[in-house]
Amino acid sequence: xxxxxxDYHCPETLDEALALLAEHGEAAKVLAGGQSLVPMLNLxxxxxxxxxxxxxxxxxxxxxxxxxxxxxxxxARHRAVLESPAVREASPLxxxxxxxxxxxxxxxxxxxxxxxxxxxxxxxxxAVALASDAEMMLQSASGARTVGxxxxxxxxxxxxxxxxxxxxxxxxxxxxxGQGAAFHEVSPRKGDFAYVAVGAVVSLSGGACSGARIVCAxxxxxxxxxxxxxxxxxxxxxxxxxxxxxxxAAADSIDPGEDFHADADYRRDLVRSxxxxxxxxxxxxxx
Amino acid sequence: MAEASVTLTVNGxxxxxxxxxxxxxxxxLREQLQLTGTHVGCDTSQCGACTVHLDGRAVKSCALLxxxxxxxxxxxxxxxxxxxxxxxxxxxxKENHGLQCGFCTPGMVMKGIDIANRHAAPDEATIRxxxxxxxxxxxxxxxxxxxxxxxxxxxSG
Numbered sequence: 001x002x003x004x005x006x007d008y009h010c011p012e013t014l015d016e017a018l019a020l021l022a023e024h025g026e027a028a029k030v031l032a033g034g035q036s037l038v039p040m041l042n043l044x045x046x047x048x049x050x051x052x053x054x055x056x057x058x059x060x061x062x063x064x065x066x067x068x069x070x071x072x073x074x075x076a077r078h079r080a081v082l083e084s085p086a087v088r089e090a091s092p093l094x095x096x097x098x099x100x101x102x103x104x105x106x107x108x109x110x111x112x113x114x115x116x117x118x119x120x121x122x123x124x125x126x127a128v129a130l131a132s133d134a135e136m137m138l139q140s141a142s143g144a145r146t147v148g149x150x151x152x153x154x155x156x157x158x159x160x161x162x163x164x165x166x167x168x169x170x171x172x173x174x175x176x177x178g179q180g181a182a183f184h185e186v187s188p189r190k191g192d193f194a195y196v197a198v199g200a201v202v203s204l205s206g207g208a209c210s211g212a213r214i215v216c217a218x219x220x221x222x223x224x225x226x227x228x229x230x231x232x233x234x235x236x237x238x239x240x241x242x243x244x245x246x247x248x249a250a251a252d253s254i255d256p257g258e259d260f261h262a263d264a265d266y267r268r269d270l271v272r273s274x275x276x277x278x279x280x281x282x283x284x285x286x287x
Numbered sequence: 288m289a290e291a292s293v294t295l296t297v298n299g300x301x302x303x304x305x306x307x308x309x310x311x312x313x314x315x316l317r318e319q320l321q322l323t324g325t326h327v328g329c330d331t332s333q334c335g336a337c338t339v340h341l342d343g344r345a346v347k348s349c350a351l352l353x354x355x356x357x358x359x360x361x362x363x364x365x366x367x368x369x370x371x372x373x374x375x376x377x378x379x380x381k382e383n384h385g386l387q388c389g390f391c392t393p394g395m396v397m398k399g400i401d402i403a404n405r406h407a408a409p410d411e412a413t414i415r416x417x418x419x420x421x422x423x424x425x426x427x428x429x430x431x432x433x434x435x436x437x438x439x440x441x442x443s444g
Contacts, residue, residue, distance in 0.1 A: 103420030
């Protein structure tokens with residue numbers, strides 16, 4: 001047996017799932033797609049006493065646009081999100097990032113909401129959520145609350161979700177018309193954890209860049225927003241000079257960790273290169 | 288920890304079993320059903336040796352718990368064909384020398400069928416992109432790509 005022992009619950013309703021979460025709290029882990037959790041169990045990196053499998057909960061696998069927001073339910077699999085025309089329409093950044101999210105068999109099972117709750121620092125989707133001002137719809141037995149991406153991602157493998165809370169839906173505001181988006185990543189193998197990933201969105205108005213968002217993954221303890229780089233770009237004429245300047249500011253804004261694969265200087269260099277490329281591509285996609 | 292019962296379809300046959308909840312699908316297949324064609328490579332979902340089909344889609348059986356699969360339809364390499372009656376994808380691997388040691392092959396064949404199910408005539412770039420999650424340490428992939436292209440042609444013809 002690879003995973004450590006646990007008690008398994010498979011609730012049929014949301015209320016039942018929330019009651020189980022309220023009862024077991026920190027001792028429980030929620031099992032959605034399981035594509036991060038089960039390998040972590042296999043490695044015995046986590047030892048939950050209780051697993052609450054939410055796969056049977058009805059009505060949580062939606063991917064749709066409603067009230068100007070892209071709404072994605074807790075059980076929407078990566079493949080469904082990736083293939084959804086709603087995502088291409090409402091969030092070109094998410095669409096651009098998706099090819100880097102793991103690979104087919106994992107995407108068939110893994111969920112976007114699970115991906116966000118796992119908050120691996122090298123993961124693409126927390127960065128996309130941060131860039132997009134996504135909102136997390138959390139529910140517990142005692143009520144519901146909304147937490148913005150900025151507050152939600154609190155550090156390596158940790159989020160602001162309480163032990164009794166379930167992320168039932170993520171809401172991503174529809175991207176402004178005409179905004180361009182791009183995502184670039186360097187990883188040891190395709191689909192593997194990123195050394196560094198950079199996502200960028202930018203709008204062009206009156207021949208100047210505006211409203212840029214630049215986010216990085218793989219550079220610290222969670223998704224990082226390079227505000228200095230965004231500020232450097234505001235009002236600048238789009239072009240190689242402005243993109244290089246913003247890229248330098250992005251590289252200066254990080255304090256990356258080091259590991260066996262990539263030291264801090266290499267990661268900084270990647271942030272610089274990928275930011276420049278992402279901005280050039282994003283600007284070329286503005287319309 | 289309480290044992291749980293699960294009923295699912297494996298290779299077209301209904302199977303009911305009692306499992307420890309922590310039993311991975313791959314270990315359930317290999318140790319409880321004696322279907323040892325599905326291999327365990329890394330058991331952390333990176334290598335693809337354990338690829339099977341769940342409700343018609345390729346998944347990694349090391350990243351699923353058997354207890355989750357009540358009512359599910361699972362197909363393993365044993366379910367697609369055997370020595371007497373090989374699946375066109377298996378024949379394609381044989382004819383195109385798509386294997387050396389054979390360890391990754393069950394996963395490659397299951398992934399190959401999954402590719403062919405979604406692309407009638409996949410080109411080389413598509414096959415290589417789709418094979419991102421399946422590792423082979425012998426062949427350098429060239430003949431695997433050729434095999435899947437040939438198998439897909441055969442399946443669509």
